Amino acid sequence: MAGTIRIIGIDPGLRRTGWGIVDTLGNSLRFVAAGTVRSDDKAQLAARLCQIHDGLAEVLSAHMPHEAAVEATFVNRDAVATLKLGQARGIAMLVPARAGLPVAEYAPNAVKKSVIGVGHGEKRQIHMMVKVLLPKARFDTDDAADAIAIAVCHAHHRQSVTARLALESQP
Numbered sequence: 001m002a003g004t005i006r007i008i009g010i011d012p013g014l015r016r017t018g019w020g021i022v023d024t025l026g027n028s029l030r031f032v033a034a035g036t037v038r039s040d041d042k043a044q045l046a047a048r049l050c051q052i053h054d055g056l057a058e059v060l061s062a063h064m065p066h067e068a069a070v071e072a073t074f075v076n077r078d079a080v081a082t083l084k085l086g087q088a089r090g091i092a093m094l095v096p097a098r099a100g101l102p103v104a105e106y107a108p109n110a111v112k113k114s115v116i117g118v119g120h121g122e123k124r125q126i127h128m129m130v131k132v133l134l135p136k137a138r139f140d141t142d143d144a145a146d147a148i149a150i151a152v153c154h155a156h157h158r159q160s161v162t163a164r165l166a167l168e169s170q171p
Contacts, residue, residue: 008065009151012092018143031134056095068096069154114153
């Protein structure tokens with residue numbers, strides 16, 4: 001695929017959903033934008049999911065990415081929190097899918113390995129490497145920094161993901 005590909009990385013969360021956008025051309029990456037969609041923690045769950053949906057839809061409309069990548073959910077000890085995170089993650093996958101974008105998923109360890117070289121690391125290591133890889137990157141929250149890392153991970157792996165999706169879509 002020739003030309004610049006714009007990728008949005010999404011770090012889903014019910015309180016804060018981070019997003020980060022990079023352009024990739026060959027092996028080069030360029031920071032475009034990043035931010036955080038926040039939901040009102042005093043609102044009912046359905047209203048909060050709508051806030052995440054509407055916020056991500058605005059980001060897609062403003063930046064017109066070609067592909068999306070979302071961090072996969074991990075299971076924790078709190079089943080209710082895991083379920084709510086899963087619902088926010090569903091919105092994070094739905095919005096780009098409804099916009100016609102291919103959506104890839106990456107485990108947190110895969111994102112860390114792509115950005116810092118190992119599958120386990122601290123948030124500050126990820127943030128530091130995001131700044132090394134993309135010196136112009138600006139982010140307002142940890143969630144936005146993680147979203148940039150997810151976009152970088154997809155930029156590194158998109159050729160294999162794109163090839164697999166193309167094979168799956170053939171009759």
